[in-house]
Amino acid sequence: MAGGGDIMLSTGALVAGYERDLPIVRGVDFSVRRGELVVVLGPNGAGKSTFVKAIAGLVPIHSGAVMLDGSDVTAVPTHQKVRHGLAFVPQTENIFATLSIHDNLLVAAQILPKDRRARRVADLYAMFPDLAVKPARRAGALSGGQRQMLAVARALIVEPSVLILDEPSAGLSPKIVFEVFERLKAINATGVTIILVEQNVKAALAIADRAVILVEGQLRHEGKAAGLMDDPLIAELYLGARPHKDAHR
């Protein structure tokens, strides 16, 4: 769902990395509009995951700024960012495997007022009925697709304004990837702004409004998602796609 013109989240000259001397993200200017679904693409080691982790507060930011809905959240601690409306789903270990499905949802709902928690958990069960079948089941026993659904449900429970997902398709079968992406599309349609880091370029571009391409920690391209795969130079250089025959003629 392409939104209006107002900026929901932006980064300005963002420099981030685990060590100050070796920044992985190097001066990224990025923005996403309210209600937009933007996919962050790029080759392996481009700094895509580090970029979104820095936004979420999991990787040190050395300079630059992160603005969320008009507020500067650069120095806001990780646990406070979710209170500002930013939900993050990491690529791996994105659920509490030793906790039950229900406790995974409850632990995320704890930042909500007490009288809203039970209703939000019920809402999420309605949205993800598979999770409601055996809520006492240990989350670690779920399949890859169910885990991803639980991770997304866990993130949505606080009704975030921005949802960031780091490679939600990793390790999933094509059928499950399709289901996960369809679900993301539906979530985006409710007005949630989504930033999606993906290696599965084709599937991601199919649901995205816009795409940005990171290479060596820098933003090299941004534009509409539609038709990006047909751009032979972009496809060949950054997306790992086979070059279009005509491009070599």
Added chain:
Amino acid sequence: MNPQALMDGLVAGSMIGLGAVGITLTYSILRFANFAHGELISSGAYFALLVASALGALFGGMSTPIGPFSFGWAVPVAAVVAFALNGALALLIDWLLFGRLRRQSATIIIMVMASFGAALTLRSLLEFIFTSSPAYYSRSLQIANSLGGGIRATPDQLLSLLVAAILVVAIHILLTRTAIGRSMRAVSENPQLAGVVGIEVRQVIRVVWLLGAGLAAVAGVTAGVLVQIRPQMGFDLLLPLFAAAILGGIGSVPGAMLAGLIVGLSEAIAVQLVGAEWRAAIAFVILVAVLLFRPQGLFGRAE
């Protein structure tokens, strides 16, 4: 074998279990073996001694034994105060030492060595203040009553078992049914993800120190009531405590308590079968056997 060994083992095991619950909580969330936990048992016992003595001096009637027990109301009141004071001491140690090391991303071995340093400092401080002579909450003598089957127990011993059982159930309920308990379990599994979902990890760490040190204080008071209070008392329990925490499975509160009882019973039975000089070796044998054959413990999950 004398059946009395069962009661002796259960009583010792309940003290070991309470201490092991504290160790398993701090280990699972702070991710290092805190060797100063034994000294927190001693400090808790001494905090209670100070408070009980002060209450006894201020209100003479509080030292009069309650019913069949050897101590007056001063001791249970002092135990509650010691729970809080010992928690505050643990927070102070964390602020002075462990918290600073965490911020520097210290490795586990540095945290463990720091805990050895904290243990030595705390023990020396207790010896300096209270001397190494044993102290007592009460000098009243108790007669053990027959429970049948050749087993005898004093009212104090039976009360210590009851207190340990109540506390373990309470901690288990706290961990499984409350928001702070879920947060503790979440931080224990994945502190980074816990932060992402909005849990303030530092707050959880503070609660864990308070709870672990508070339980250590109760274990110290129990040991002080049943035996005596010495600066060395916690250090002497350290090996059984770790054996129980690891046998129970790191992070499992019921596991730590059950394992504490197993270690206590094993020690008591070993005293009967092979002699008192082997008592200390039993905890070590259990520790090594668990690490070799079931490192995840009784209630832990294999990685």
